[in-house]
Amino acid sequence: MRAVFLPRRGFSTPHAPRYRPQNAQRALIGRGIRANSSAATSSSQQEGSSDSGYSSNSSFWMSSRTLFASAFTAGLGYGYATYTSQASHPSKTAQYGSSGDFDKAIAELRTKLGEDSISTEEEDLQQHGFSEWSTLNADRLPVAIAYPTSTEEVSEIAKVCHKYRMPMIPYSGGSSLEANFSAPHGGMTIDFAMMNKILTIHEDDMDVVVQPSIQWMDLNEQIKDTGLFFPVDPGPSAMIGGMVGTNCSGTNAVRYGTMKDWVINLTVVLADGRVIKTRKRPRKTSAGYNLTGLFVGSEGTLGIVTEATLKLAPIPELTRVGVMAFPTVRDCAATAAQLIRKGIPVQCVEIMDEVQMDVINRAGGTGRQWAVAPTLFFKFSGTTAGVADSVNLTTVIAKTNKASSVQFAKNEKEAHDLWSARKQALWSMMALRTEGSDVWSTDVAVPISRLPEIIEISKQDLVDSGLFAGILGHIGDGNFHASIMFDRQNKEETERVEQVVYKMVDRALEMEGSCTGEHGVGLGKKESLKKELGPETIDIMRSIKRSFDPHWLLNPGKIFDLEKDS
Incomplete structure (x- = not known):
């Protein structure tokens, strides 16, 4: 197949x-x-x-x-x-x-x-x-x-x-x-559209039990009066079930981590219909295998998640948003890497190159015009004094790396307006599609020290390819994305897209990185996963799947195939 x-x-x-x-x-x-x-x-x-x-x-x-x-x-x-x-x-x-x-x-x-x-x-x-x-x-x-x-x-x-x-x-x-x-x-697709509720919230314990089709944004809206929130923030339409399946992250990952860090336990239906709960509700345990962690990121190939108990975090006292433009993407990447290396508390560090900023301007979704230059978007959160200190230290690092403009929001509305450019990135690229065109979105992750190098080389590859493409992503934790516009009916252009994408993936693997930081493997990156982990490691995963699902019924064809290659 x-x-x-x-x-x-x-x-x-x-x-x-x-x-x-x-x-x-x-x-x-x-x-x-x-x-x-x-x-x-x-x-x-x-x-x-x-x-x-x-x-x-x-x-x-x-x-x-x-x-x-x-x-x-x-x-x-x-x-x-x-x-x-x-x-x-x-x-x-x-x-x-x-x-x-x-x-x-x-x-x-x-x-x-x-x-x-x-x-x-x-x-x-x-x-x-x-x-x-x-x-x-x-x-x-x-x-x-x-x-x-x-x-x-x-x-x-x-x-x-x-x-x-x-x-x-x-x-x-x-x-x-x-x-x-x-x-x-x-086969049978199991749609959880009617399982989209909060089942229980434990405010004192700072956790919540939810069904798989609640959107993370809806979850936060419903619990906002508790003073708590769920910090994992991928695309607005993402729901908890899929977020568990792919171990997704989002813009907050540099401070709050990825989905695996926020799942306490799961209720899972196995391939034969048995129902298990992976653990109880304390935040820490050393009782047996970490089955919760095994299901997170398994993309539904080991079991079907029907409930998740999630940790919640206190809503910060203060959040400030900043935007800084730079001459090159390498200057952006160097600033982000130095910021993380110095241990400056930051909630989000996002990058968009000059192509992506131009796309935002052309789409017009943010209501303002932006400098067409590589740009970093920051969020700092915490106490008033702590945020002020982080803003000052970051500004110094940015100027050392040739920042051409530095702007921080003065109020909540301005913060929303500034951050809207990052949130509108994918939608803006989609909005510019013409008849017959498509957008290929991919991601890789590398150790933070290799980030400036891989972004600079990947950016040059995209320019040399002649494709209309932008770089963006969660640069604070070594994960970045490329969005590439191409004509899906043009064989030569499609081959160019494949070439540049998989050069980027292979380069990340050479740098001891990963073929995917948060999108998952699915069907699209199975071959890259083989390169990343090797046949023996993949076969261990295959053995685990066989023990849970001997007839290969759960989301078959994803992550890896039934048998080892000959």
């Missing part, structure tokens, strides 16, 4: 209205739609054309009209097929149920959970099998979508899917970038 590029179909919210077909229609619509039937015929040469595992062949691009038509007319299904890594290696096979088995699973779950709990409507399958955000998409869609309302219902779904050997794919916010929730082998 390979992943292929499919076109974007226009923006939609992560949970668009659900379309419910009549019972008679359900037999005809969406039973494992194959979005691109030609994809499976690609040659091994095409598949091995780059380290990415992506196809750059233009034949894999389809118009939106073709995508819709092929999906709708494939009602007989793309085959609830056995997944075979390579046709010549029958041992590399996960045996999944037949078309009849999957029909039985769907019927049984409708009987147990209610008719509307399972959708096979074509629009639903498109929404859950194709991502607006992802650089690539699988060439298949899920067979059906389940909408559970409780852990008990998720357990029932898992028991039935396990019985009929039906793959299961967890889905919450739908904003991942590496096809993390795609369904390359079909």
